[in-house]
Amino acid sequence: MDLLSILQVLLKGTLITAELAVISFAMAFVIAIPFSLGQVYGNIPIKIITTSYERIIRGVPLLVVMFIIFFGFPSIGIRFDPFTASVLSLGICSSAYQSQIFRGSLLSVPNGQIMAGQSLGMKGTQIFIHITLPQAIRFSIAPLTNEFTIVLKDTSFAYALGVTELLREGTYIISTTYEPLLIYLLCAAIYFIITFSTNSIVRRVEKRFAIHGFEFRGERA
């Protein structure tokens, strides 16, 4: 196998890896928003439910979640293909972390500003929309990027369920070329290039939306 066809195969796997990462990250995002709102603004039963979810999920390894969903669920009649099972597992695990990111971001908006909004006669929803949310979104950009790179790297666990993502394509190539060092290094390089470029793009987004006067992370004057 020449290098070009190796790269072609790896690229095919990379596409699956990217699909896994993007879909499960998006799914986690959608789950995490209501859960974080529940943790911050909910009444006591809602707080207990949302916090328990977050604690339990964060306490179970991703691979175990994958095995429960893929190998365990069929015995109660629920079956998923490897790709779907991987997306669900990645999404569920990441949602717990993302809910913590949003919760932290919401709570990072100083209470004094909320009081100031109240003192102007703003209603709770107005304060949330105009004061809390715009600042919380900015606070969450950096940790969310970090979380995305973690999800991207964790997609390699889908290997265990037989999804033909980057790592598995690499392993297939090795079974014919017998060059594990070269191929795995190529896989590592691809993961690195994706996370590195994601970080640089987000860094620009972050700068664009930075609040003036608040120094940018790592670039204090």
Add this chain to the structure above:
Amino acid sequence: MKVLEVRNLKKRYDSNEIIKGISFEMEKGETVVVIGPSGTGKSTMLMCINRLIEPDEGKIFLNGEEITGSKHPEIFRQRIGMVFQEFNLFNHLTVLDNVRIGPIKVKKLPKDIATKVAIENLKKVGLESRMNAYPAQLSGGQKQRVGIARALAMEPQLILFDEPTSALDPELVGEVLEVIKKLAREGMTMLIVTHELGFARDVADRIIFMENGEIIEQGGPEILANPLKERTKQFLAKFREGR
């Protein structure tokens, strides 16, 4: 009619009574300064007035309408300005947006009119040149002047000041006190909690001395020089020593 009427206000935290039945009134255009040792409930009392803190007992009236018991405290908060010790500006908004967000979102003024109102009030505090700056780019004194402009832009019937200069470096205190003095001359009704006794003497129509959740003594600014009650004397004496 009285602008503000406070009757037998009480506030407890657990078994700890922070405010033990306070009553006073304010006339239109009056500047009332509340002094007293730290931790005696001055700020709590102030925040009970616009119900940022919910009082346990007592009644509060704004121009004859009862604030306490209303299901919509935000209706009264629109009419009561508040200036905070820590400024509490909205960090993600420019100075101009900080000042006009109330008129736009709460009073539902059209944007151009709200902008005009905001700029007028920024002129009043001498900061119209910084209207495109963000709070983090301002000095403490400038931040507090924006805080005052933000309160003024709602055209309130009463402004509450919660130790407006306590978080400022000494050299920045003056510019903020000047603005408040100007408002007093213009006839704004203001209730001010402060530790600046010299300022209190200059600006106050009436002084309330509070300790342990009670009003110990109140009267014209002359009580600062000649207090009647022993506790007021002790407090003022401590202050002079401290200087």
